[in-house]
Amino acid sequence: MRILFLCYRFNSLSQRLYCELTERGHEVSVELDVHPELTIEAAELYKPDLIIAPFLKRKIPPEVWKKYPTLIVHPGPPGDRGPHAIDWAILNNVKEWGVILLEASEEYDAGDIWAFRTFPIRFARKSSLYRNEITEGAVECVLEAIESLERGKISKTPQGEKYNWNKIEKxxxxxxxxxxxxxxxxxxxxxxxxxxxxxxxxxxxxxxxxxxxxxxxxxxxxxxxxxxxxxxxxxxxxxxxxxxxxxxxxxxxxxxxxxxxxLKNIKAPEIPLKPWEKVDFKTYREIVYEEEKGVAYIYFNFYNGAMSTEQCYRLLETIRYAKKRPVKAIVLMGQEDFFSNGMNLNTIENAESPPDESWRNINAIDDVCEEILKTPDKLTVAGMQGNAGAGGVFMALNCDFVFAREGVVLNPHYKNIGNLYGSEFWTYILPRRVGWEMGKEVMENRMPISSRKAKEIGLIDDVFGKTPKEFRKLLKGKLEKFINSREYYEFIERKKRERTSPKWEEEIRKAREHELEKMKLNFYGFDTSYHIARYYFVHRKPHFRTPPYLAKHRRKIKL
Structure with a gap:
């Protein structure tokens, strides 16, 4: 089917749906919600079989939904309407919530329901519920609706007149x-x-x-x-x-x-807590280090997956601690919502000199990656519970094995932030995993791929587990079995021979120097694309057009 996405932003849910549909053979084009007239124009240019709105902040023009089947994802159960659905559920301590797929109509969120899912609601951040339960339910609803369309048997349920309007006052x-x-x-x-x-x-x-x-x-x-x-x-x-x-x-x-x-002039004391220190009470821990059956697990709870220079230093310290421990494997786990998204663009934007802070930040991430690569006597593993982008993907790929949860979305490229060249040893690891031809395709493609697709092309090693909890359980079982096998010892012997050779050391050094030379041009050169893109991203500036890499319908045909 030809499917048009209408989005305020191409967010995590939109990206997940894009992966699910394109990898099932559907053709998907994306139009960002810039102006109603442009939305109408997009529909006329693309002439879709179906329009899906995964994430919008205003109504779709009637000129669109009256002409094309148009379905809206709403993050609430039947009977819920309004702009603050999950907010309302959390504030009111609701025990069960849901997601619905409904027809666009004249009245806000009032169209007939095509599909819905419900789930028990966790006491968690709105963004976490959105990226997990809401996203999984939305995917099921959309796939159900498309199957109904293809069979020609559409079952719709009217919303009814009784509903909850969920706008939250400031x-x-x-x-x-x-x-x-x-x-x-x-x-x-x-x-x-x-x-x-x-x-x-x-x-x-x-x-x-x-x-x-x-x-x-x-x-x-x-x-x-x-x-x-x-x-x-x-x-x-x-x-x-x-x-x-x-x-x-x-x-x-x-x-x-x-x-x-x-905040300025904080007089409170610093109360440090190392990731490996044991405590028996609830408290904040940015990084958590755990050992279990000969395996070191490192969880890093970096907000939105962004890694500042200082956070990289703290993660580096934890990895170095793990390397000194009597463990057979070191596993980077990230967090449930994100594994990592690479550099922290907000702290860079806030710096006195963003180019200088960019340089510090990329070198700090490279230090983490190099520490992982230079681990000859232990297995290194990336356990991707959540989504990853840019340098976060390539940091994971520096590990010996990379495993990801089903439904995780990866953006293994740098181009969307000012056409960055990228570092994190990608010029070394990518050809080893997928070859130069596929590696070039991965880097040039500016669209997300699913963990399932990443495994298919050889970018990662395996995919399993529907939920983060199930993924962790299966991962621990897999690692426990492997580190106690003959294959493990044979693997470590081969790794030691490679990672202690002068030839390998030189290859790693050259890869880092080459990448950083290119990145220095991104940060300090005449082309300011990176700085402009970072500013727009950090300040959440609305798009003034849909870029052609998203909008197939707006690409110029070359004769």
Missing amino acids: ERRRINWEEDSTEDVLRKIYASDSQPGATATLQGEEYYLYNAYPEEELKGKPGEIIAIRDEAICIGTGDGAIWITHLREKRKDSIKLPAVRV
Whole structure:
């Protein structure tokens, strides 16, 4: 089928649906929601069999949905309408939620339902629920609807007149430190993450708060900053305390940053906690190190998968610690929502010199990758529970084995941020995995691929597990079996011979030097594409057109 996506942004859900449909043989083109007239034009240019709107912020013009079958993904169960569906569910402590696929209509979210799924709702960030339960349910709904269309047997259910309109007023997101319990504070932040953020007063000023963790040991006055750890702040509540990793100032051009980079003159003490230190209470840990049956697992909870220079240093320290331990394997696990997305563009944008900070950041990530590569006596593994992009994909590929969960979406390219050349030893690892021809295709393609497709082309080694929990369980079983087999010892012997040879050392050195020479031009050269693209990305500037790599219908035909 010819399918047109209408999106406000080509976000994680849109990318997942794109992968699922194109890899099933459907032709998909994407139009970003720039202007209603351009939406109408896109439909007329492409003449789709079906239009799907995975993520929109305004109504679709009637000139489109009256002419073409048009289905909208709404992140709520039947009877739910409005712009703040998941926010409303979290704030009201709803036990079950869902996702529906409905027809576009004159009234907002009022069209007939083609398919729906429900699920028990976790007490978690809105963005996490969206990337996991909502996304999985949306995929099932869309595939069900397409199958119905192809069979010519469409079953629709009217919405009915009784519904819940779920718009959340700003005051509902505001934190009152004196009156709100720790759970109340967490709920407001979870419901507002990643947009628009919960609001609160800190040190006499108003801020947006993001990414919260409960704290069971530390106590303090409500609203008082009582501790710092890994650039996060711990704040007292009415009955305990919470950690906040990111803040944003309440001004139009502000961006999300680690909390200590936003607040000034914090007088609270630094209370460090190493990833391998054992604690028996809930607290914030950016990196968690665990050993189990001869395997070291490193979980890194970097917000939105972005890795600042300082976070890279902390991850590097943890990997070096693991290399000294009596373990047979070291596994990089990332987190459930993201494995890694490479450089932290927000901290770079905020730096006094973005080119200098870009250079520091890419070198720090390369240090992590080189440390992984130079591990001759242990197995290294990437366990991709969540999505990955750009340098995050290639950091994973530096490991001996790369495993990913079903449904994970990968963007193994750098071009979408100002045509970056890329580093992380991709010129060394990519040809070894897929060959130069396929490697070139991977780097030139600016569209996402699924973990299933990545395995098919040889980019990663295996795909398994429907949920992060199932993936972790299967991964641990697979590793336990392998490290206790003869194959493991044979593998390590071969690896030692390769990774301790001067020829290999020279190859690695040249790969890094070549890539960084190209990246230096991206950061400091006359072409400012990277800096412009980074600015637009960080400040969430709306698109003024749909780029041709997304919109097949807008590509010029070359004769």
